[in-house]
Amino acid sequence: MELFKDKYTPTLINRTGKLLRQFYPVLDAQRFHDLVFAEGWEHLEFKGRIRRITLALTEVLPDNYEEALHIIGQAASQMRGVEYLFVPDFIEVNGLDPADYELSMKYLTVFTPYSSSEFAVRPFIERYPIATMKHMMEWAGNDNEHIRRLASEGSRPRLPWGAKLRSFITDPTPVLPILHALKQDESLYVRKSVANHLNDISKDHPELVLDLATTWYGQHQHTDWIVRHASRSLLKKGHPQALQLFGYNEQEAIHIERLQLAQDTVAIGEDLYFSFDVVNESGQSQMLRIEYEIGYMKANGKQAPKRFKCSDKMYPTGQTKVATKQSFKVITTRTYYAGLHTLTIVVNGKETATASFVVDSQA
DSSP states (O other): OOOGGGGOOHHHHHHHHHHHHTTOTTOOHHHHHHHHTSTTGGGOOHHHHHHHHHHHHHHHSOSSHHHHHHHHHHHGGGSOSGGGTHHHHHHHHHOOSGGGHHHHHHHHHHHTTTSOOTTTTHHHHHHSHHHHHHHHHHHTTOSSHHHHHHHHHTTOTTOTTSOOOHHHHHOOGGGHHHHHHHTTOSOHHHHHHHHHHHHHHHTTOHHHHHHHHHHHTTSOHHHHHHHHHHTHHHHHTTOHHHHHHTTOOOOTTEEEEEEEESOSEEETTSEEEEEEEEEEOSSSOEEEEEEEEEEEEOTTSOEEEEEEEEEEEEEOSEEEEEEEEEEOOOBTTBOOOOEEEEEEEEETTEEEEEEEEEEESOO
């Protein structure tokens, strides 16, 4: 599997140098290449490599900030995708001075349709919060979906890979007008950002998000989608108000029976197969959110739970068999440790049947 950092190949860097030379003929493409791949490159991770490329660009482009932006801007449409995040990063590195502020705001919107400016805008929010949030509110009304998304994504308090916006973690109210403006956006790309933004907020201010969700839900199909997606962390935690909002009521007449594991021991690299019966004795169909929680053994000998979605649908009266599996294949985001693990079935936020199994380090 290719890592993001591995996208920065000599071919890409050489292509970038040649592309920029079309608009700045004196650019030293070989020097640009050498600066990028100088000592220590192999030890840099994704964000570190972005910054190394940005600093190399700063060396080979004109010292005049506006002139350099104009050169990059002419090439921007040919530098698309996550691998070109160094384009907006050039603004973050070189454009934070007050005298350059308005120019930086302009070019953040120029670059974001090609390689998102969501990371580069964050230092401007921190340094110039009032002025930048005013710009972002204007962006929320832009005709371009990428610029509208930037208004939401750039101001997320806990944006993955981005620096945390601690002031918004403490008090998210300054961003709420942006989210209100985008709550019925026609673009799924934008709606996903709004939902992810609200999910971020829910981790620190669950009641605020639940109050907003209750107010928004049922107004518009696009808003309903946002609210449901935004509530996923609250639903995973079994928050009663979130469950109730979507019709997942606690059901005494729902039982889990015959939880069975296909094997008592699973080797790292294999799948754990399991099944169970959902028994609905209520006399009518019920909306059930069924999850399962794996208690993973950690290095300290204790278990840490991780919850996964199994199904989310109406279950008829009577007995319904559910069969699924959980992978223990090696992935970069999780380390497996040998030892006793647990599997727990969760129905509408309530833990029900539990079984134990052993993970064996020998594949």
